Amino acid sequence: MDDLEFLKTHAPATRPPHDAATERARDALLSRIDAEQSPRAASAPAQDADRSATRSSGHHVWRWAGVAAACVAAAAIAGAFLIDGGPARPDTAAASALHQAAAVALKQPSPAPLASGEYAYTKSEGLQLTSTAAEGQAQMSTHTPFVRETWMGAQSRLRETYGKAEFVTAQDRANWIAAGKPDFFGDPGTSIDSLGKYVPLDLPTDSSALFAELKARAAGHGTGLYNEMFVLVGDDLRETATSPAQRAALYEVAARIPGVELVGNVSDSSGRPGMAVAMTDDTTHIRQVLIFDPNTSQLLAEEQRVVAGNEFGWPSGTLVGRQTYLVHAVVGSNSEVPPAQK
Amino acid sequence: MARDEDARAIADSLRRPSAFEAVFTRHFAAVHRYAQQRVGVDAADEIAAETFLQAFDHRRRFDTTQPSARPWLLGIATNLMRRRWRDEKRQLAAYARTLEAAVADGAAAETAAPPVDGVDRDLAAALASLTGDDRDALLLFVWADLSYLEIADALDIPVGTVRSRISRARRRLRERLAPESESPAPEREGTPRTASYIQTALAEEPYNG
Numbered sequence: 328m329d330d331l332e333f334l335k336t337h338a339p340a341t342r343p344p345h346d347a348a349t350e351r352a353r354d355a356l357l358s359r360i361d362a363e364q365s366p367r368a369a370s371a372p373a374q375d376a377d378r379s380a381t382r383s384s385g386h387h388v389w390r391w392a393g394v395a396a397a398c399v400a401a402a403a404i405a406g407a408f409l410i411d412g413g414p415a416r417p418d419t420a421a422a423s424a425l426h427q428a429a430a431v432a433l434k435q436p437s438p439a440p441l442a443s444g445e446y447a448y449t450k451s452e453g454l455q456l457t458s459t460a461a462e463g464q465a466q467m468s469t470h471t472p473f474v475r476e477t478w479m480g481a482q483s484r485l486r487e488t489y490g491k492a493e494f495v496t497a498q499d500r501a502n503w504i505a506a507g508k509p510d511f512f513g514d515p516g517t518s519i520d521s522l523g524k525y526v527p528l529d530l531p532t533d534s535s536a537l538f539a540e541l542k543a544r545a546a547g548h549g550t551g552l553y554n555e556m557f558v559l560v561g562d563d564l565r566e567t568a569t570s571p572a573q574r575a576a577l578y579e580v581a582a583r584i585p586g587v588e589l590v591g592n593v594s595d596s597s598g599r600p601g602m603a604v605a606m607t608d609d610t611t612h613i614r615q616v617l618i619f620d621p622n623t624s625q626l627l628a629e630e631q632r633v634v635a636g637n638e639f640g641w642p643s644g645t646l647v648g649r650q651t652y653l654v655h656a657v658v659g660s661n662s663e664v665p666p667a668q669k
Numbered sequence: 670m671a672r673d674e675d676a677r678a679i680a681d682s683l684r685r686p687s688a689f690e691a692v693f694t695r696h697f698a699a700v701h702r703y704a705q706q707r708v709g710v711d712a713a714d715e716i717a718a719e720t721f722l723q724a725f726d727h728r729r730r731f732d733t734t735q736p737s738a739r740p741w742l743l744g745i746a747t748n749l750m751r752r753r754w755r756d757e758k759r760q761l762a763a764y765a766r767t768l769e770a771a772v773a774d775g776a777a778a779e780t781a782a783p784p785v786d787g788v789d790r791d792l793a794a795a796l797a798s799l800t801g802d803d804r805d806a807l808l809l810f811v812w813a814d815l816s817y818l819e820i821a822d823a824l825d826i827p828v829g830t831v832r833s834r835i836s837r838a839r840r841r842l843r844e845r846l847a848p849e850s851e852s853p854a855p856e857r858e859g860t861p862r863t864a865s866y867i868q869t870a871l872a873e874e875p876y877n878g
Contacts, residue, residue, distance in 0.1 A: 330843055334792070334807070334812070336813070337792060341705045341710075343698060344713070344717065348701075348717075348718075349697060349698075349701075352697060352718035353697075356718075356722075356725060357724055359726070360686040360690070363686045457700070468841075518677050518678075519674070520691040521694045521695075522690075522694075523690070591793055
């Protein structure tokens with residue numbers, strides 16, 4: 328037995344970390360994550376990416392996705408005067424549509440709680456924008472399609488499949504060629520992640536109580552209280568098992584958020600008709616749109632587009648990300664796919 | 670695990686910070702295990718938790734061409750453990766006592782393999798006699814199962830330096846262990862010589878820089 332083999336076979340005995348230690352560590356990390364998801368910090372990724380080009384390739388990449396951009400799109404559309412109850416008021420048309428969505432939600436049947444071993448399955452598809460710039464070269468952007476599936480339950484699971492990236496404009500392709508056709512954009516593929524145990528949202532169904540709760544959660548995060556609250560509403564609607572009463576309260580809260588505007592009747596990327604509301608982040612210059620089904624109140628889709636003045640130089644209207652929620656079902660395991668989806 | 674899952678999760682976490690939790694889920698146990706081997710279970714709880722906080726804070730530094738974040742995480746943990754030399758000494762002393770007990774009982778006790786009389790009881794002392802840098806490289810190789818290239822990435826040093834550090838560590842280990850392997854029966858009474866050796870011979874912080 329040589330010395331290395333000896334060391335290997337005589338390694339100190341270990342035991343798995345206690346659950347309590349693991350959860351403490353996870354909670355500490357999640358707190359740090361939550362702190363960074365504040366808009367002030369979230370506006371930094373592109374700048375930081377610029378400063379810290381990856382060691383091996385000397386380029387920087389920043390990517391935006393549907394869900395992610397919802398986190399990023401939270402900054403001050405209004406200054407402190409709004410937080411202090413200043414002159415801005417919720418858009419009347421938007422508020423009316425959201426009140427209607429809340430009323431529809433309350434009429435929906437409550438889903439049965441998940442039985443042991445069951446999972447809430449959600450399938451969505453979307454597109455994310457990736458922008459890359461080699462050192463000293465012009466920026467190039469692509470859209471990458473993806474399919475996202477989540478199984479929420481005791482051992483929640485996420486599967487994402489990314490497709491082939493396509494240049495957003497002919498100029499992006501020209502920039503890529505001028506840069507020597509670098510391999511920046513990754514290959515299509517599938518990733519699977521464990522998401523841990525899903526804990527149903529504990530949201531009040533009283534809209535005033537929920538407004539106060541979301542306001543408290545948003546306070547101190549980011550540069551705009553109301554943008555952050557709109558992001559929280561989106562977070563609580565997507566890929567969650569909200570009850571009809573909770574969903575109604577979320578729409579009522581959105582109806583009271585200054586800066587939310589009515590987009591009107593639209594179709595999502597799969598052609599389903601929906602009602603859209605939006606809020607524009609004046610810091611990132613990204614407009615976040617939520618599309619819901621006026622007949623069921625379910626979130627159908629969301630998308631983010633840049634508006635003029637964004638620091639990345641994207642043309643106004645460029646799609647930053649979108650995600651369309653196609654399937655919701657209860658399945659018997661964290662790998663089962665509803666029959667129609669196979 | 671798909672080859673680039675860590676890279677994808679870390680890249681995603683730049684715009685969606687919560688994506689970083691997947692890295693925690695995948696690697697917390699491995700980081701904790703290695704820290705536990707080095708500094709004991711109590712300190713390992715703190716080291717492993719702090720490793721992921723620092724990794725999250727500095728995730729933009731992660732080289733996304735690397736197939737796994739484990740070497741990077743173990744490198745962060747290693748840096749954190751350099752501040753915990755007292756804990757590591759304590760752990761090495763405990764390790765020595767475990768080996769002493771194994772010799773005394775003629776059984777493997779808590780170690781993974783049967784003891785080798787006259788050799789294993791001094792193993793902990795021999796490890797403690799290494800410089801911190803040499804010990805880091807050696808133990809990342811034998812206990813964390815990292816390759817030379819991964820150790821180079823973890824410690825941010827050239828692979829040639831990894832090779833020379835491990836070579837030097839092995840040479841010192843052999844020098845320390847060889848005379849003991851030729852010695853007569855181990856001491857069975859009083860303070861175990863191995864543990865006392867650690868306490869007296871290694872009072873100073875051994876890391877370079």
